Amino acid sequence: MYILSVALRHLRSRSITWVASAMIAVVVVLYLLIISVLEGSKQHWMDKLQSIMAHATIGVGELAWGIQKPEQWADEIQKVDPGIRGVTIGLESPAMAIFDNARTVGTMRGIDLERELKHGRLKETLFPKDIKEFGVHEQDGRKLPGCIVGGAWRRSYGLKIGGRVTFLFSDEEGEARSRAFAIIGFFEGKNPYLETAAYVDRKYIADLIGVPGRAKTLYVWLNEPNRPDLKKVRDNLREKTRELVRREGGSPRLEEVVSVDTWQEKDNKFYLAITSENRMMRIIMGIFLALLAFIMFLIFGRLVAEKVRDIGALRAMGATPRGILACFLTQALFIGGLGLIAGLIGAFFMIHYLNGIVDFIAQTFRIDIFPGEAFGADRILTLTLPSDILIISVLTIFSALIGAYLPAMRAARLNPVECLRHE
Amino acid sequence: MNSAAPAHPSPYPLPQGEREKNGKSKPVLRAENVHRYFMDGARKLEVLSGVSVSLNPGEVTALVGRSGSGKSTLLHLLGLLDRPDEGEIIVDGTPAGKLSESDRSFLRNRFIGFVFQHYFLLPEFSVLDNILMPAKVACGIGRWVAQKEKYLARATELARTVGLERLTQRPATLSGGERQRVGLARALMLEPKVLLCDEPTGNLDPETARHIMDLIFELSRTQGTAVLVVTHDQGIAQRAGSVLRLDHGALNTEK
Numbered sequence: 001m002y003i004l005s006v007a008l009r010h011l012r013s014r015s016i017t018w019v020a021s022a023m024i025a026v027v028v029v030l031y032l033l034i035i036s037v038l039e040g041s042k043q044h045w046m047d048k049l050q051s052i053m054a055h056a057t058i059g060v061g062e063l064a065w066g067i068q069k070p071e072q073w074a075d076e077i078q079k080v081d082p083g084i085r086g087v088t089i090g091l092e093s094p095a096m097a098i099f100d101n102a103r104t105v106g107t108m109r110g111i112d113l114e115r116e117l118k119h120g121r122l123k124e125t126l127f128p129k130d131i132k133e134f135g136v137h138e139q140d141g142r143k144l145p146g147c148i149v150g151g152a153w154r155r156s157y158g159l160k161i162g163g164r165v166t167f168l169f170s171d172e173e174g175e176a177r178s179r180a181f182a183i184i185g186f187f188e189g190k191n192p193y194l195e196t197a198a199y200v201d202r203k204y205i206a207d208l209i210g211v212p213g214r215a216k217t218l219y220v221w222l223n224e225p226n227r228p229d230l231k232k233v234r235d236n237l238r239e240k241t242r243e244l245v246r247r248e249g250g251s252p253r254l255e256e257v258v259s260v261d262t263w264q265e266k267d268n269k270f271y272l273a274i275t276s277e278n279r280m281m282r283i284i285m286g287i288f289l290a291l292l293a294f295i296m297f298l299i300f301g302r303l304v305a306e307k308v309r310d311i312g313a314l315r316a317m318g319a320t321p322r323g324i325l326a327c328f329l330t331q332a333l334f335i336g337g338l339g340l341i342a343g344l345i346g347a348f349f350m351i352h353y354l355n356g357i358v359d360f361i362a363q364t365f366r367i368d369i370f371p372g373e374a375f376g377a378d379r380i381l382t383l384t385l386p387s388d389i390l391i392i393s394v395l396t397i398f399s400a401l402i403g404a405y406l407p408a409m410r411a412a413r414l415n416p417v418e419c420l421r422h423e
Numbered sequence: 424m425n426s427a428a429p430a431h432p433s434p435y436p437l438p439q440g441e442r443e444k445n446g447k448s449k450p451v452l453r454a455e456n457v458h459r460y461f462m463d464g465a466r467k468l469e470v471l472s473g474v475s476v477s478l479n480p481g482e483v484t485a486l487v488g489r490s491g492s493g494k495s496t497l498l499h500l501l502g503l504l505d506r507p508d509e510g511e512i513i514v515d516g517t518p519a520g521k522l523s524e525s526d527r528s529f530l531r532n533r534f535i536g537f538v539f540q541h542y543f544l545l546p547e548f549s550v551l552d553n554i555l556m557p558a559k560v561a562c563g564i565g566r567w568v569a570q571k572e573k574y575l576a577r578a579t580e581l582a583r584t585v586g587l588e589r590l591t592q593r594p595a596t597l598s599g600g601e602r603q604r605v606g607l608a609r610a611l612m613l614e615p616k617v618l619l620c621d622e623p624t625g626n627l628d629p630e631t632a633r634h635i636m637d638l639i640f641e642l643s644r645t646q647g648t649a650v651l652v653v654t655h656d657q658g659i660a661q662r663a664g665s666v667l668r669l670d671h672g673a674l675n676t677e678k
Contacts, residue, residue, distance in 0.1 A: 001559040001560075001562045001563060001564050001566075001567035002556060002559040002560045004564065005552075005556075005559050006545075009545075009547045009548060009552075010547060012547075013547040309543060310543075310545050310546075312543065313539075313543035313544070313545060314545075314556075314560070315504065315528070315531075316502065316504060316531065316537045316539075316543070317531070317532060317537075317556055317557045317560050317609075318528045318529065318531045318532020318533070318557065318560045318561065319528065319560050320524065320525050320528040321524055321528075322525070323528075323560070415505075416504045416505075417499045417504050417505050420499075420504070420539065420543065
């Protein structure tokens with residue numbers, strides 16, 4: 001009982017312990033705030049990076065004949081991993097898009113809309129939401145196939161539903177072809193590359209290009225796009241695709257041109273930059289926690305030095321060395337626990353009101369803390385993961401205990417006679 | 424000796440054979456041929472050389488000698504705060520030499536009370552909490568919760584016995600005499616069989632010192648506690664049942 005009693009009384013009566021708790025709280029607030037902002041930022045950029053891009057893309061672009069039986073391939077690819085949500089089929093072709101008042105270069109993407117809406121992310125940003133098929137639409141007496149245009153073009157050229165776009169492209173023979181489409185909707189790609197495109201019906205465009213029924217890309221959608229074994233899934237997909245190429249009579253060289261990329265590899269450097277930044281900041285915060293342990297070491301070193309006579313008195317009353325050790329470690333636990341609780345409350349408060357605080361500082365001091373246009377967001381995005389709360393909780397308590405351990409051990413090993421003779 | 428059942432019966436296996444031999448009280452604390460050396464650089468100083476002493480229930484023994492003669496060293500050895508280089512300390516029939524530090528702490532808690540010249544009260548705790556501290560050392564949380572009322576009653580009674588009134592005060596606000604009363608009450612909290620007093624009146628005025636010693640003699644007589652008082656005060660030595668003098672590490676019985 002004395003362990004708890006002494007630890008609590010020392011905690012209450014020593015201002016330095018409150019200072020230690022406050023310091024721990026500050027570190028917890030900083031850790032969670034910085035990590036939450038980084039996670040929010042990472043999520044934001046990952047969302048942009050991933051966008052409507054499939055989680056893995058199987059390309060056979062160099063196979064002149066493309067994928068002859070894409071539906072069959074899709075079914076077989078689906079069986080490669082139980083985590084595959086679905087496989088969609090694409091036929092991409094670079095094209096010049098000609099609008100009423102402008103022309104630009106982009107991509108014409110042939111897709112199976114029903115399959116895409118079922119498995120892909122197109123439906124998340126599709127406008128209007130109720131588009132189910134491309135269909136055929138009459139404009140000025142002409143029957144035009146429908147297409148869904150990227151948001152970047154909509155914004156740049158003031159496009160509207162019911163408008164028209166003409167694509168100029170080449171077929172498999174290299175002959176120039178053009179075809180007009182009726183705009184039936186828009187999608188947001190979240191990044192400019194994906195948005196400078198239009199979705200059209202794959203089978204229609206395959207006929208136009210001269211590869212009827214075929215596809216050149218399979219898009220694999222996973223239940224968990226961030227799964228840690230993404231590369232393993234990629235390798236399995238690659239192996240399966242090569243097997244399919246072999247079965248269709250492709251040469252060994254052609255097997256090698258099959259490309260299977262995960263969404264992370266599509267923009268590898270950017271992805272690495274974001275994840276490295278996140279990791280580096282965690283290491284820096286880890287150094288802060290190590291510093292915290294050092295501060296606890298200094299504080300408890302001083303506490304033990306001040307309490308030598310009390311330690312002697314307690315030993316004379318029958319306290320064991322282990323009990324003395326427990327007194328100081330319990331005190332460290334209280335200090336760490338109090339700091340952690342205060343820090344968690346402070347962190348949640350800061351994270352919740354972060355944008356308000358930033359706005360207040362910006363207005364008061366006329367400092368542009370968060371240039372939203374640079375980040376492609378109008379406010380600071382935060383994401384507090386339960387795992388980060390758990391990590392900071394465990395590390396904080398661990399730092400407090402590890403910092404206090406050596407001084408506490410010294411206290412436990414003090415000779416009681418020397419303690420009682422201590423001036 | 425106090426015939427009532429002890430408030431804290433020991434779970435410790437104690438030999439019973441020597442008790443009440445020849446109708447005489449068995450010593451509750453003994454030092455047998457104890458030697459204690461200290462190193463002064465390369466020189467070996469023998470502070471205690473073959474000291475033997477027995478403390479009997481209900482007896483007050485005064486330990487006198489010049490400063491540096493080894494009185495406090497002997498008291499620390501008897502209180503199991505230190506270990507002899509040779510010889511043995513026997514607490515209520517249990518040789519303490521080979522016991523672990525944990526077992527020695529247990530014996531110290533249950534059998535021995537200390538009163539120090541410099542009080543050694545815990546400054547963050549109130550008078551009452553200081554008196555209760557040995558009981559807190561003896562108890563885990565569960566036992567403390569179950570027996571808190573009993574201990575509180577005991578502490579309050581002890582405080583009244585030694586003449587303390589301001590139980591919620593911190594030691595810093597007390598006079599020297601009051602602090603020593605707290606120290607005495609604390610030492611008696613678990614009804615120890617032995618009370619070891621290291622110059623308990625050394626920092627007190629004569630009147631207060633007399634009151635404190637009156638209390639110690641009275642408690643020894645009524646509760647059967649064996650008391651060893653290290654003192655320079657001849658008045659205390661004259662009142663004691665026996666007087667031991669330490670001189671150059673050797674113990675002589677004067678009375």
